[in-house]
Amino acid sequence: MANLSVNIGNLQLKNPVMTASGTFGYGEEFADLIDLNQLGGIIVKGTTRMPRQGNPYPRMVETPSGMLNAVGLQNKGVDYFVEHIYPRICDLDTAIIVNVSGSTIDDYVAVCERLNPLDKVAAVEINISCPNVKQGGMTFGTTCTGAQSVVSACRKAYDGTMIVKLTPNVTDVTEIARAAQEAGADALSLTNTFLGMAIDVERQVPCLSTITGGLSGPCIRPIAVRMVWQVAKAVNIPVIGLGGIMNGRDALEFILAGATAVQFGTANFVDPQATIKAIGYINDYLDRHGLDSVNQLIGALKT
Amino acid sequence: MENKKHILDFTLKQKLLLGDNYALLKLSPNKGELPPCEPGQFAQVLVPGSKNTFLRRPISICYTEPNENLLWLLVRRAGEGTAALCDLCEGSKLNIMLPLGHGFTLHRDGTMLLVGGGVGVAPLLMLGKVLKEQGTQPQFLLGARSKGDLLLIDKFTELGEVHITTDDGSAGVHGVVTKHPVLTGGNIAHIACCGPMPMMRAVAALARRQGIDCEVSLENLMACGMGACLCCVEDTADAGNVCVCTEGPVFNINRLKWQI
Numbered sequence: 229m230a231n232l233s234v235n236i237g238n239l240q241l242k243n244p245v246m247t248a249s250g251t252f253g254y255g256e257e258f259a260d261l262i263d264l265n266q267l268g269g270i271i272v273k274g275t276t277r278m279p280r281q282g283n284p285y286p287r288m289v290e291t292p293s294g295m296l297n298a299v300g301l302q303n304k305g306v307d308y309f310v311e312h313i314y315p316r317i318c319d320l321d322t323a324i325i326v327n328v329s330g331s332t333i334d335d336y337v338a339v340c341e342r343l344n345p346l347d348k349v350a351a352v353e354i355n356i357s358c359p360n361v362k363q364g365g366m367t368f369g370t371t372c373t374g375a376q377s378v379v380s381a382c383r384k385a386y387d388g389t390m391i392v393k394l395t396p397n398v399t400d401v402t403e404i405a406r407a408a409q410e411a412g413a414d415a416l417s418l419t420n421t422f423l424g425m426a427i428d429v430e431r432q433v434p435c436l437s438t439i440t441g442g443l444s445g446p447c448i449r450p451i452a453v454r455m456v457w458q459v460a461k462a463v464n465i466p467v468i469g470l471g472g473i474m475n476g477r478d479a480l481e482f483i484l485a486g487a488t489a490v491q492f493g494t495a496n497f498v499d500p501q502a503t504i505k506a507i508g509y510i511n512d513y514l515d516r517h518g519l520d521s522v523n524q525l526i527g528a529l530k531t
Numbered sequence: 532m533e534n535k536k537h538i539l540d541f542t543l544k545q546k547l548l549l550g551d552n553y554a555l556l557k558l559s560p561n562k563g564e565l566p567p568c569e570p571g572q573f574a575q576v577l578v579p580g581s582k583n584t585f586l587r588r589p590i591s592i593c594y595t596e597p598n599e600n601l602l603w604l605l606v607r608r609a610g611e612g613t614a615a616l617c618d619l620c621e622g623s624k625l626n627i628m629l630p631l632g633h634g635f636t637l638h639r640d641g642t643m644l645l646v647g648g649g650v651g652v653a654p655l656l657m658l659g660k661v662l663k664e665q666g667t668q669p670q671f672l673l674g675a676r677s678k679g680d681l682l683l684i685d686k687f688t689e690l691g692e693v694h695i696t697t698d699d700g701s702a703g704v705h706g707v708v709t710k711h712p713v714l715t716g717g718n719i720a721h722i723a724c725c726g727p728m729p730m731m732r733a734v735a736a737l738a739r740r741q742g743i744d745c746e747v748s749l750e751n752l753m754a755c756g757m758g759a760c761l762c763c764v765e766d767t768a769d770a771g772n773v774c775v776c777t778e779g780p781v782f783n784i785n786r787l788k789w790q791i
Contacts, residue, residue, distance in 0.1 A: 253759040257777075260536040261628075273761075281771050288754050288762035290586050295754055299761045302772060445585060497586060497755040498577070500628070501538060 230514035231521040232507070234268070234488050236466050237389040237414030239351050241268040241323055241489060244522055245479065245507050248470050248493030249274050249327035249353060249393075250299065254313050255320065261500045266507060268489060269323035272313070274355055277335045279305040283360060289426050289435035294445025294472070295494060296424050298438040300360045301329050306339045310346065318348035325391070329355040331364035333381045340385035350389065354382050354413075357395030357420035359442045366420075369395040372407035383412030391468065394418040394459075396448075401455050402462035409463045417468035417491065418459060419452045444494040446472040453481050460486025460527055475502060476509025486527040534630055536757065537566045543623045544601065550679050553650060554617040555593070556604045558625060565600050568592045570658035571634025571723075571748055571781045574604065575756040576616065577626040584612040586754055589776070591725070592630060593653040594660065594686075602629075605682065607650035631756050632780050634658075635746055639667055641720025646708055646734050648674040648726025652682050654748060658723055659690035670694065670719075674708035674730065677701050709733045719743055723781075735784040736791035745784045751775040 232243035246269035252258060255270045264270065282302025289296050303309075309326070317324055326349055330336040336354065343349050356369035356378050368374040379392055392408040394401060396419035405416055421442025426435040434440075452471025460467045469482030470491035479490045495502040514522060541558040548554055559565075575587035594603035606616045619625070635658050643662060645655040652673055662669040669691040675681045678701035687693045694713045695703025704711050708730060713719070714737055724734045725748040738745035753763035758777035765775050766788045773779075784791070 250761070251755075251759060253757075257758045261538055282761065282764065285764055285766075285772075286752055286762075287764065288752055288760065290584065290754075292583070293585055295586060297754070297760065297762055302761050302764070494754075497760055499538075500755075500757070 230511055230519060231523075232511060234522060236351065236391065236468065236489060239323060239389040243268040243507050243510070244483065244489035245503050245510070246271055246323070246325070246468070246489060246491045247496060247503060248491035249355065251493040251496045254317055256316065258496070258500050262504045265321040266504055267322045269325050269350065270320070271325045271327050271353055271491060272309075273303050274301045274327045274329040274358065275303055275306050275309050275339060276301055276329050277306055277338045279303065279308065284437040286435065286437055291424070291426055291443065291445070292447060294443055294447035296426055296436060296441040296443050297421070298360045298436045298441035300438070301358055301365070306342045310342060314346060314348070318346075323350035324348060325351045325353055327353045327355050327393070328382070329358055329365060331361065333378055335364065336378055337381050337385045340382045344386050344388070351391055352382070352386055352388070353391040353393050353417060354379060355393045355420070357393050359395065359397065359421055359423045359440070360438060366395045366397060369404060370398050372403055375404050375407045376411040379408050379411035379413055389414045391415045391417050393420055395420045396451065396455055396471075397423045402458050405459040405463050409465050413465060415466040415468060415488075416459060416463065417470060419448070419455055419471045422448050422451070444472065446474055446478075448472045449478060449481070453485050456482050456487050457485035457529070474498070476506035476513065479506050479510065480513060480525065483522065483525050484527070484529045486529070488526050534567055534569065536628060536631065538626065538628045539563075541602065541625045541627050543619055543621050543625060546619065546621055548617075549682050552608045553682060554606050555683070556606060556616065556619070558602045558604065558627070559600050561624070565595060565597065565602055566630060568595055568630040568657070569634040570661050571654050572630040572632050573756070573780060574602070574627050574629035575631060576604070578612045578615045579619070579623060579625060581612060581615045584615070587628065587756060588612045588616065589750070589753055589756055591654040591748070592657060594657045605650055605653035628756065632776055633778065635723045635748075635781050636721075637661060637665060637667075638721045639665065642670060642718050643667060643721045643723065644670050644672055644713065644719045646672045646722055646724040646726070648708060648730040649680070650682070651726030651748070652687075654725055655723065656683055656686055656690075659687065663690050670713065672696070672708055672711055672713055674726065707733065709737050715741065722746070724748070732789060732791055735789060739784065739791060746781050747784060748780045749775045749782060750780065
């Protein structure tokens with residue numbers, strides 16, 4: 229058995245395989261099908277200061293090798309999370325990471341302050357990349373000043389490990405990555421979904437209620453790998469890779485490109501056991517290549 | 532009905548083509564027993580070998596034969612994924628997650644009418660079986676475009692009285708299901724309905740006007756089928772947007788904010 233543990237800032241994960249926010253609920257939904265304690269981490273659904281109903285139906289459409297979604301951060305708010313969900317999941321033997329979203333900087337700060345005292349929350353992931361909300365979300369993540377303003381405000385409000393989740397919908401993702409690093413991010417995760425659109429040609433209407441939505445699934449993987457590779461070279465904090473990872477082989481693409489850990493997102497919808505299978509695959513891969521630790525693979529791409 | 536979810540590999544034991552657009556798939560798990568399923572629950576089926584589809588297909592559980600360890604799925608050829616399922620050969624392997632969601636209420640008092648249209652008749656077969664087993668005699672009202680589109684009529688007839696409507700009048704009462712006198716005869720206490728959305732809305736409106744308790748089974752577009760993606764939401768009077776996959780797919784019409 230090779231050593232699979234990796235470090236994200238001060239946070240040690242038992243292995244590099246995590247689940248992406250908004251694709252795994254609070255973990256409990258999957259408990260019949262996998263042992264949650266085997267995961268490196270669970271990034272729970274995007275949490276906001278106040279409850280949100282999200283966008284109207286329809287919110288999803290299947291696309292070639294992927295899907296578009298326009299959920300719009302439906303969640304019951306941070307108070308509900310702290311009072312009802314946290315007590316149920318805090319004893320899991322995996323890193324519980326809370327994805328934090330908001331419409332204003334004050335919203336982000338309020339959620340961070342509420343989470344700061346919870347010792348079983350291993351980290352927060354600041355989401356400045358949601359493409360499906362009218363205010364906040366991705367608008368903060370598409371400029372260096374926007375990213376910096378949110379990240380530096382959250383840095384003051386949260387003492388633990390802070391991951392910043394980046395959007396790919398920018399001209400140069402490395403600029404935003406550097407801005408987030410300078411503002412105090414301990415790690416970066418990328419990519420969130422790509423802004424996309426699909427049309428019902430017979431009815432001549434958009435497939436989504438919001439017209440545009442976020443594209444995910446293996447169709448985005450090559451672009452996400454490229455962005456992770458660029459960002460990993462541009463910053464000196466850990467990068468967490470995501471975007472269309474379906475299995476252990478895909479996860480290793482991101483790790484070789486420079487990611488310290490990975491997140492499985494849309495894959496959870498197709499195969500709820502994909503994460504657990506990938507952990508086994510990565511372990512076998514290390515054995516097969518005569519390596520002791522997954523850390524030897526991070527950024528090990530030969531060019 | 533909080534029965535545990537499973538992901539199992541199945542083998543297609545028998546396929547019956549029904550008309551041009553439907554296939555009845557009889558499947559058996561490769562290992563172990565078929566998990567207990569409730570009428571109205573559904574399965575998420577991975578389409579094997581499909582290059583053009585990606586997500587699982589949510590399919591109603593049509594019927595189970597526990598003694599034969601068989602699961603029946605009735606599939607309508609709607610798009611590429613369901614077409615691939617209809618075209619499978621006997622002996623094919625399928626990966627299926629089940630049982631999912633909450634099914635129909637099993638009423639013991641008062642006459643229960645099971646109203647189905649098109650492929651929506653699927654879950655009513657299992658519901659009829661369970662009702663009959665518990666000693667409640669169900670009645671069925673089944674609608675189709677034409678006589679050739681009526682599905683599984685022989686099986687329904689074994690379970691209870693069957694009323695039929697067809698759009699073209701080739702069998703039963705001419706017209707849509709809401710034209711059938713059984714719906715307005717005053718003898719029905721509960722309705723369980725599954726079919727196209729316009730049909731379910733029309734049945735729900737008629738039920739509400741007459742004060743008949745009514746449940747409908749929704750088929751909102753979904754990705755995960757287990758409450759994680761939050762895509763299949765339906766607006767409810769008591770809780771706002773809820774997932775059809777976990778809170779439903781069966782809802783009492785009083786929970787829904789349908790303008791009927």
